Amino acid sequence: MISAIAGLKGPYILSWEEIGRTVQRASPGVFVLGTFETALSRPSIVGRSDTDIAKRLLSYTGFDTHFGFSLCPSAEVAFLAECELFHDLQPAFNLLHPELPEGYELQCPRCARLRY
Secondary structure, X not given: OHHHOOOOEEEEEOOHHHHHHHOOOOOOEEEEEEOOOOOOOOOOEEEEEOOOHHHHHHOOEOOEOEEEEEEOOOHHHHXXXXXXXXXXXXXXOXXXXXXXXXXXXXXXXXXXXXXX
């Protein structure tokens, strides 16, 4: 069910073991956190990593129960995907718009923000 949004895989249990099993290489990517029931309808967090999504997900273990993720070919693509998820899903604990990756000048595809 979660794979319908932005090519996300999951939901998976948010644990060291499951992250190690499902995210098998260091890569930029996006993720959502929530419970199994709310990961799609209203996730608690939408986020990204510009370099290693597994490492970023590991920092959230214990925060929530489930995650979905999608690997991205670059930090730029991860930022754009995070913006789309942020606007579509309106996560409960993301109070601020996603920040621009360091060294990039990009525009959010939804609200035309530049250089946060």
